[in-house]
Amino acid sequence: MPLWRQPLDKDRILVTHGIVHIIDDRCKGCGFCIEFCPQGTLGISDRTNIKGYHPPQVIAENVCVNCGLCTLLCPDFAIYIEDGGKQAPGLIHPVQRNEVKR
Numbered sequence: 001m002p003l004w005r006q007p008l009d010k011d012r013i014l015v016t017h018g019i020v021h022i023i024d025d026r027c028k029g030c031g032f033c034i035e036f037c038p039q040g041t042l043g044i045s046d047r048t049n050i051k052g053y054h055p056p057q058v059i060a061e062n063v064c065v066n067c068g069l070c071t072l073l074c075p076d077f078a079i080y081i082e083d084g085g086k087q088a089p090g091l092i093h094p095v096q097r098n099e100v101k102r
Contacts, residue, residue, distance in 0.1 A: 014086035018066030020058050026078035029053030033070035033079055039063040042070065 007013070020041060027049055034042045034056050041064045045057035055078070058064075070079050 015089050016066045016086050017084035018064040018081040019084045020064055021080050023078045024049045024055045026076045027055035028076055032073040036073055
């Protein structure tokens with residue numbers, strides 16, 4: 001549910017953005033980068049590399065926040081992020097928290 005209120009200092013906030021680069025021929029298709037990306041930037045592709053695996057592909061270019069988690073988790077060093085600079089955010093959405101039921 002989007003809220004109508006926005007932070008008063010929204011015009012002063014800058015969010016880092018990253019440009020994701022994938023080296024397809026190094027990838028073995030483990031899917032760690034896809035599974036653990038906090039922004040959901042990556043997805044599995046339909047094409048195969050020279051090893052016969054399905055490497056990841058960028059499905060949402062504008063949402064990468066340059067956290068570097070995919071780079072750290074890749075066992076084959078097949079993915080890296082280039083700094084895309086900082087940009088002002090559009091609409092700020094509240095974080096949805098799931099209630100823990102006991």
